[in-house]
Amino acid sequence: MNEHTPSFQRPFDDALKGLGTDPIPAGVYYDPDWYRLEVEAIFRRTWLNVGHVCELPEPGSFFRCELEFANASLIVARGRDGAIRAFHNVCTHRGTQLVGAARGKAATFSCPYHRWTFGNDGQLLSAPDFERFYIDDKASCNLAEASVDVCAGLIFVNLDRRPRQCLRxxxxxMGEMIETLPVSRASAWDEYVYEIDANWKVTFDNFQENYHLRFIHKRTNGAPPLETTENPYNYPMGFELFGPHRMNTSPGGSVLDDPPKPLLLQLLGRMAAQFAEEGLTGGAHDRDYFIFFPNLYVFGNPSMHFTHAVLPLSAERSRGVFRFYWNGEPSGARAHLARELALAFAREIHTEDGDVLMKGQKGIGSGALDHFHFQSQEVMCRHLYHSVDRMVRDYLSEKGGAR
Amino acid sequence: MSAARLLPNGFAPLEPFVAFWAADTLSGRDTCRLDSSEEQRLAFYGAAADLAGQAWDYLDGKPLADYGAEDRRLLYLMLSLVHVALAVEVQRDGEAEHASGARRMPITHCHTDPV
Known part of the structure; x- marks a missing residue:
């Protein structure tokens, strides 16, 4: 450790050292052929968070979920038996999409084309003039299922019907850790969404390094003079790796009153008092930022208790979905204020990232660079790169071995 | 004869801001901020910032279920002020640039919106 290493920077252990220090090949952040390999090797056979059980409060509740990377549309529904299932939104007669609504409640799903009708457990219930088909086993016409499971209230789907690993x-x-967070008890959610011209990893990496904070978020995060604080870049207090997943511990932060923000500070004070009164603060993971492979963040911070999933749309486009989860309706005006301010303040910060992400993709996508660089405090980005690279190579060798 | 009161007693100075700012949904309040002129934001902030503590104390003093129309308008107005505080105190002269970024990140669901 050299004498300039500040105390916040945990010495890297062997696991982090194993990631190396080499420059990173730029092509994997824009090359369409590599993107298609990522879809096959990762997104088509990995657990992906698509929602929360609070969206399916009763039997018959459903929501539709678009997974553009696979040209897939899923219906995630709670059946009469209370079980949550995920089906392809595809009639088994001739493939017509069944459901156009984003969400709702339905005992059955009927195809608009020839009125084949399915139960919310996916079974084919009726099909007009079915005797004229050449089908012996009606159950073979049930909706095609995707794998689905729940952790911490979060619903994950896997397009692989026989996942290599169960969700847990x-x-x-880290799955056990997030079960202790408020999200696992949530009954309501707020959401904001963005689509951006940036590779999913370019987008995702932005949210797993703090190096950019004092430049891009100087208004919301503050940028005190470098010499006035021990941690002017707001680097995490530590990192930890769990297989392809990773977590870091936020150094915390405060809203600087320079320039003066008298009203905002007053409102933040009311918000903090509210969350403390609700017992949301003081948990073991208040500062922990959980980063699940391939594309999900869960932040334990009670005043920014969000999930953020980044889905690939193409080699150079992605969509991010931020969700704030709450337990019950607001108990009073201050609770309403606290929830609205928590979301608005987080979105204030996240809004500041869009422009520079698109500029980053333009530069990377130009092909001008063969490689780019991650510093030691961008180790989470490096870990994602390595995890993706390993899974694509594993996939290619499996495929090669199967021939 | 005076017009019907829009806000609870003590908040009359904020009545001119009700029509524009007292949106009943989160995305509506966000849109008010993003669509407003700097002049509109500064006028609302100037009139409301000093009354905000009093207004939140008043609103906290009764259960949400007991709110009348005047109380609800004051609640929505004060929630709009949250967004205006971010524009005026945080973004300041960068608000126009911020607004174009915020429009690319729309609020798509809010559990407190009236059904």
Missing amino acids: EFLGP
Whole structure:
């Protein structure tokens, strides 16, 4: 450790050292052929968060979920038996999409084309003039299922009908940790969404390094003179890796009153008092930022208790979905204020990232660079790169071995 | 004869701001901020910032279920002021640039919106 290493920077252990220090090949952040490999090797056979059980409060509740990377549309529904299932939104007669609504409640899903009708458990219930088909086993016409499971209230789907790992095994120890967070008890959510001209990893990496904070978020995060603080870049207090997943511990932060922000500080004070009164603060993971492979963040901070999923749309486009989860309706005006301010302040910060992400993709996508660089405090980005690279190479060798 | 009162007693100075700012949904309040002129934001902030503590104390003093129309308008007005505080105190002269970024990140669901 050299004498300039500040105390916030945990010495890297062997696991982090194993990631190396080499420059990163730029092509994997824009090359369409590599993107298609990522879709096959990762997104078509990995658990992906698509929602929360609070969206399916009763039997018959459903929501539709678009996974453009696979040209897939899923219906995630709670059946009469209370079980949550995920089906392809595809009639088994001739493939017509069944459901156009984003969400709702339905005992059955009927195809608009020839009125084949399915139960919310996916079974084919009726099909007009079915005797004229050459089908012996009606059950073979049930809706095609995707795998689905729940952790911490979060619904994950896997397009692989026979996942190589069950969800809990895949999420590992971090899965147990997020079960202690308020999200696991949530009954309501707020959401904001963006689509951006940036590769999913370019987008995702932005949210797993703090190096950019004092430049891009100087208004919301503050940028005190470098010499006035021990941690002027707001680097995490530490990092930890769990297989392909990772987490870091936020150094915390405060809204600087320079220039003066008298009203905002007053409102933040009311918000903090409210969350403390609700017992949301003081948990073991208040500062922990859980980063699940391939594309999900869960922030334990009670005043920014969000999930953020980044879905690939193409080699150079992605969509991010931020969700804030709450337990119950606001108990009073201050609770309403606290929830609105928590979301608005987080979105204030996240809004500041869009422009520079698109500029980053333009530069990377130009092909001008063969490689780019991650510093030691961008180790989470490096870990994502390595995890993706390993899974694509594993996929290619499996495919090669199968021939 | 005076017009019907829009806000609870003590908040009359904020009545001119009700029509524009007292949106009943989160995305509506966000849109008010993003669509407003700097002049509109500064006028609302100037009139409301000093009354905000009093207004939140008043609103906290009764259960949401007991709110009348005047109380609800004051609540929505004060929630709009949250967004205006971010524009005026945080973004300042960068608000126009911020607004174009915020429009690319729309609020798509809010559990407190009236059904």
